[in-house]
Amino acid sequence: MTGAVIEVRDLRMSYGPKEVLAGVDFTARRGEVLVLLGPNGAGKSTTIEILEGFRRRSAGDVRVLGVDPARGDEPWRARLGVVLQSWRDHGKWRVRELLRHLGAYYAGYSGDRERPWPVDELLDVVGLTESAGTRIARLSGGQRRRLDVAIGIVGRPELLFLDEPTVGFDPEARREFHDLVHRLTDVEETTVLLTTHDLDEAEKLADRILILAGGRIVAGGSADELAREVAGETEVRWTRDGRRFVHSTGDATAFVRELFRQHDAEIDDLEVRPSSLEETYMKLVREAEGSAR
Structure with missing residues (x-):
């Protein structure tokens, strides 16, 4: 294993006869935002639970911050942050009190x-200063x-797991959250592994996107790199003599x-639309699910 923050080799997970993960491989570097995409049931949550040390894998080699998560101790856990889809306890606590209370658990783990x-x-x-004294x-x-x-990052984690983090956010809060992620990665050098169904959010935040389907990582890279890998057709739109044309190539x-060689100055309103992340994602998932049948 190398010095990567996360390194996964041939990760496998079965529930009885059903193999959910069938040989997953990927790495994550320090300060990187890695977004994990995939349809429901693809194994995203299982993968993250294994990385967090909450679930034991069936087979494969996994290292998180240099440690096998199945053997992670308390000092190792103190280096992680987790933001789940919902967390509804401690309604009677006030915001500042709860964060101070939870932060105390990390005081003995200085690390770097x-x-x-x-x-x-x-x-x-996190934009909660005015709500510091409010009951949760x-x-x-x-x-x-x-x-x-805030609960997920109170320990100033080196690695942060975010599961659908902006569910329920309005557009302004979503934009502020994206700024926070960039601060964590650019200033704090926190590594972020994020799952989301919001492909626009994935495209804005991700240094790399991994697409999980059929129990495997079927593609990985930036949104542009994925589009090129799929080699999907680009849509070209233009106007000539008042008529609108569309062509896929x-x-x-x-x-x-060739269009300009033939028509030159007659071409107006030229628009070139490469495959969107959504189109790329859907094509890759369909191909993976088709080959798994």
């Missing part, structure tokens, strides 16, 4: 960074989700050159 995150600074980072039961849905994020550059 200060722990825990100073509470007032953390409240400012009285928070709005968006405020509650911000608190979920596998080589947009050659097509546009």
Whole structure:
């Protein structure tokens, strides 16, 4: 194994006769945002639970921060942060009190960074300063989700797992959350592994996207790299003599050159649309599910 923050080789997981993960391989580097996409039942949650040390794998080699998660101890867990889809306990606590209480658990684990995150600074980072004295039961849905994020990062983790983190966020809160992720990775050098069904969010946040389908990682790379890997057709739109034309091609550059060679100044309103992340994702998943049948 190398010095990668996460390294997974031939990860397998079976529930009885059903093999959910059938040889998953990937790595994650320090300060990287890695987004895991896949249809429901693809094994995303199982993969993350194994990485977090909450579930034992059937086979394969896994290292998280240099440790096998199945053998992770408390100092190792203190280096991780987890934001689940929902977390509804402690409604009678006030926001600042709860974060201070939870932060105290990290005080003995210094590692290579200060722990825990100073509470007032953390409240400012997640946009909860004005709600610091509010009882958790009285928070709005968006405020509650911000608190979920604060709980996940209160220990100033080196590796942060985010499961559908912006569910319930309005557009402004979503944008602020994206800024927070960039701060964590750019300034704190936190590695982030994120699952989401929001492909626009994945495209905005991810350094790399992994697509999990059929129990395997079927593709990985940036949104642009995935589109090129799929070699999907690019849609070219243009107007000539007042008429609108649309053409799909596998080589947009050659097509546009030929278009101008033939018609030159008659071409207006030229638009070249490469495959979107959604189109790329759907094609890859369909191909993986088709080959698994």
